[in-house]
Amino acid sequence: MTIFDVLTLVFGVALFLFGMNLMGETLKKSAGRKLKIILGKLTASPVKGFLLGLVVTCIIQSSSATTVMVVGFVNSGTMALMQALTVIMGANVGTCITSWITALSGIEGGGAGWVGELMKWFKPSTFTPIIALIGLLFYMGGKNDKKKNTGLILLGFSVLMIGMETMSDAVKVMGENETFRNILISFENPILGLLAGLVLTAVVQSSSASIGILQSFTVTGAITFGSAIPIIMGFNIGTCVTALISSIGTNRDAKRASVFHLIFNVFGAFICMVAFYVLKYAVQLPLFEGNINMWGIAIVHTVTKLGMALLMFPIYRQLGKLAIVLVKDKKVSDKFSMLDERLISVPAVAIERSNEAVSNMAHIAQTSVIEACKLLDAYDVKLAEKIKEYEDVTDEYEDKLGTYLVRLSDVSILEGENQEINKLLHTIGDLERISDHALNLAESAEELNDKEIEFSEQAKKEIAVLVNAVTEIMDLAIEGFCNNDFEKAYRVEPLEQVIDDLRDDIKKGHVLRLQAKECSIEHGFVLADILNNLERIADHCSNIAGCFIEMSKNNALDMHHYQKEYRDESQKYERIFNEYKEKYDLTH
Numbered sequence: 001m002t003i004f005d006v007l008t009l010v011f012g013v014a015l016f017l018f019g020m021n022l023m024g025e026t027l028k029k030s031a032g033r034k035l036k037i038i039l040g041k042l043t044a045s046p047v048k049g050f051l052l053g054l055v056v057t058c059i060i061q062s063s064s065a066t067t068v069m070v071v072g073f074v075n076s077g078t079m080a081l082m083q084a085l086t087v088i089m090g091a092n093v094g095t096c097i098t099s100w101i102t103a104l105s106g107i108e109g110g111g112a113g114w115v116g117e118l119m120k121w122f123k124p125s126t127f128t129p130i131i132a133l134i135g136l137l138f139y140m141g142g143k144n145d146k147k148k149n150t151g152l153i154l155l156g157f158s159v160l161m162i163g164m165e166t167m168s169d170a171v172k173v174m175g176e177n178e179t180f181r182n183i184l185i186s187f188e189n190p191i192l193g194l195l196a197g198l199v200l201t202a203v204v205q206s207s208s209a210s211i212g213i214l215q216s217f218t219v220t221g222a223i224t225f226g227s228a229i230p231i232i233m234g235f236n237i238g239t240c241v242t243a244l245i246s247s248i249g250t251n252r253d254a255k256r257a258s259v260f261h262l263i264f265n266v267f268g269a270f271i272c273m274v275a276f277y278v279l280k281y282a283v284q285l286p287l288f289e290g291n292i293n294m295w296g297i298a299i300v301h302t303v304t305k306l307g308m309a310l311l312m313f314p315i316y317r318q319l320g321k322l323a324i325v326l327v328k329d330k331k332v333s334d335k336f337s338m339l340d341e342r343l344i345s346v347p348a349v350a351i352e353r354s355n356e357a358v359s360n361m362a363h364i365a366q367t368s369v370i371e372a373c374k375l376l377d378a379y380d381v382k383l384a385e386k387i388k389e390y391e392d393v394t395d396e397y398e399d400k401l402g403t404y405l406v407r408l409s410d411v412s413i414l415e416g417e418n419q420e421i422n423k424l425l426h427t428i429g430d431l432e433r434i435s436d437h438a439l440n441l442a443e444s445a446e447e448l449n450d451k452e453i454e455f456s457e458q459a460k461k462e463i464a465v466l467v468n469a470v471t472e473i474m475d476l477a478i479e480g481f482c483n484n485d486f487e488k489a490y491r492v493e494p495l496e497q498v499i500d501d502l503r504d505d506i507k508k509g510h511v512l513r514l515q516a517k518e519c520s521i522e523h524g525f526v527l528a529d530i531l532n533n534l535e536r537i538a539d540h541c542s543n544i545a546g547c548f549i550e551m552s553k554n555n556a557l558d559m560h561h562y563q564k565e566y567r568d569e570s571q572k573y574e575r576i577f578n579e580y581k582e583k584y585d586l587t588h
Helices: 003-030 032-041 046-060 063-076 081-094 096-106 113-122 124-141 145-174 178-188 190-204 207-220 225-238 240-246 252-283 294-326 341-345 347-377 381-410 415-450 457-482 486-490 492-515 521-553 559-569 571-583
Strands: none
Touching (some): 003 145, 003 207, 046 081, 046 294, 063 252, 081 096, 081 252, 081 294, 096 145, 096 207, 096 294, 178 190, 190 225, 190 252, 207 294, 225 240, 225 252, 225 294, 252 294, 341 347, 347 381, 347 415, 381 415, 457 486, 457 521, 486 492, 486 521, 492 521, 492 571
């Protein structure tokens, strides 16, 4: 064994891990939108939850990644704790698929006749270059995300298989060294084997990768069934490290989900080890003393995972309650828990949760305007303080959401998802400004109260009409955005024009009253502030609705084009405008 052999092994491991990561991340990204739909239909059915975890893990090739996502779902409120438990169990079984894929490198060619020729085509050295070429053509020539992602998946698979073969070739040479063989044989000690598997998986952060590395070591002939089982059990426990680390800083239920993952694998490993040694020493099956190959590792891995799931599925609720006992309850309120960093790895789900956060922000901004308008009739110090709190909250929402969405946009995502992020970024800016204008209205109300200024009855009536129109335009814009209601969104722009006209008419009315000496210039300054803030709120509602409509139709946002086209060429616009013109007529 030379230093070159060691370097070759390290290079093979690096290729293998890179290929696995590239394939898994691209699969996860491609499946993101479907994953969102699946989660949306998830019920409390334990079987459906189990199957969901199994399928998702088969797709993204990593139970660690699935479990980390589940911790994020629980933390953000997307998934209840008891639903998460069965998904985690399914993920533990789903990870077996990778061991069957990597076992392909163990196929031997040769043999006489057509069987030998057929087996040659199943050898990775035969099909990997073909898959790599197809992947490269898809990636280089693809004009859309779907083709490029397909290319990356095929390239990732090819690199994984090349890494697997490189590892196997290096280990085969190293296996001729007596010292190296003795190290492998020492893993017959179940404690050493379990610890070795645990440490390896904790380091590489993937039990699937660890299984692939173990499979490559079987070519030495020094790995037996007896030594493989404790190592595989160590892999099962080591994979919990990733989820435990990811649960730091989460809410209690998210921590409980990661602790359940640990309990499940520790109990499962204990039961499998006891069963194995009972069979080994009581029954003395010769199978346990024989050498194991790549396919044998895949079989043992699958059988133990299925056995663990079957044994513990009936008692998963009790194990969940144990996790609840271990992680003490502590009520923590976090309005931004839905913006979980772990969800960024699944952009479609992260965007869905961001949409919910923006909806919450929208309703806070809407409430602040409604409350501020009440102050114009009767000033209340406590209510004014509440509006300032609303403004602080919307500022915090803008900061948290803006940071989260920018981070999300840095992830390699689909064009449609990028478009959705841009829409949300535009919207939170308008919502924050609406809240600012609500605070301005509260300050105008305070000025009226402090200076004991009172508008004329006609001015009060006109302001009330404008307030009603602004209240309606907020309802239309926010409900249109939150509920994807295009019909309501299309009503915003005509009403915004009516509000502009109302503002101008009220200003003209004030000039006439000023000339008739029914009010003073001081009245006019405060009135102008109120009118301008109400009109600006309507403008931001127009921006929200227009952004929602325009970006649903086009990739680019061109508000001026949308507004001009809608106003100049739409009979629908004219009809709705006349409807609101009559509804909010100041002469009524």
